Amino acid sequence: MVRGQAPSRSSGMTVAEATRIVQQFEAGALDPELPGTMELVNEARRVGVVAAMWGTADGRPQRGRARRLVIVCCAIAALTCTGLTLVFVTSR
DSSP: OOTTOOOOTTTOOOHHHHHHHHHHHHTTOSOTTSTTHHHHHHHHHHHHHHHHHHOOSSSSOHHHHHHHHHHHHHHHHHHHHHHHHHHHHHTO
């Protein structure tokens, strides 16, 4: 395991390991006919896609930032709805 990179939740594979597996497969160094090779390559590709979407483990994860953004947007929408409701209720 590479320092600073946490393993993925499903397989224990780091982003660096996944990248190396995919590179080795594309270079032809891995035999796709061996049992389990394609499952390993597919898992490595999944780890790469998840890392690309949510950010890697090094530095600040993108997933936490996205979660906070959604929470803040929901809070703003709730406050706006509450404020408009109070304005219309008190005007009658």
